[in-house]
Amino acid sequence: MKTISFIVLLACSASFCHAQQGNINIQQDEKIGELLSIYKKVNANSNHYRIQVGFGSFQEAEKLKADVDQDFPNWPSKIDFESPSYRVRVGQFKTQLEGERNLIEVRKKYPSAMLLKPEKTTN
Numbered sequence: 176m177k178t179i180s181f182i183v184l185l186a187c188s189a190s191f192c193h194a195q196q197g198n199i200n201i202q203q204d205e206k207i208g209e210l211l212s213i214y215k216k217v218n219a220n221s222n223h224y225r226i227q228v229g230f231g232s233f234q235e236a237e238k239l240k241a242d243v244d245q246d247f248p249n250w251p252s253k254i255d256f257e258s259p260s261y262r263v264r265v266g267q268f269k270t271q272l273e274g275e276r277n278l279i280e281v282r283k284k285y286p287s288a289m290l291l292k293p294e295k296t297t298n
Contacts, residue, residue, distance in 0.1 A: 223267035224274035236261035
């Protein structure tokens with residue numbers, strides 16, 4: 176009898192409980208978006224090891240980048256200008272060991288590829 180009374184009491188008290196509902200408004204400065212884009216640019220030029228696949232004129236670099244994008248679709252590739260030529264670089268590897276392991280794979284397709292660590296640039 177005590178168990179039934181307890182269950183009835185519990186059921187009645189549960190029907191009187193209500194969950195709280197509310198809305199949250201986040202107000203942030205509009206410059207947060209600008210800061211995020213600057214952060215992304217700086218991070219893209221961070222001290223990651225990259226593999227330079229080749230270099231040449233802008234047209235040659237564009238063709239080479241298209242080939243690299245097709246051969247290594249999971250790695251980011253980029254054309255960088257360093258006077259007097261455009262250089263095609265692929266990957267972002269945190270350690271030299273990781274870069275060297277991937278360089279072996281890249282050299283199967285691009286024998287003149289080399290591992291390098293670009294200078295960190297400030298914008």
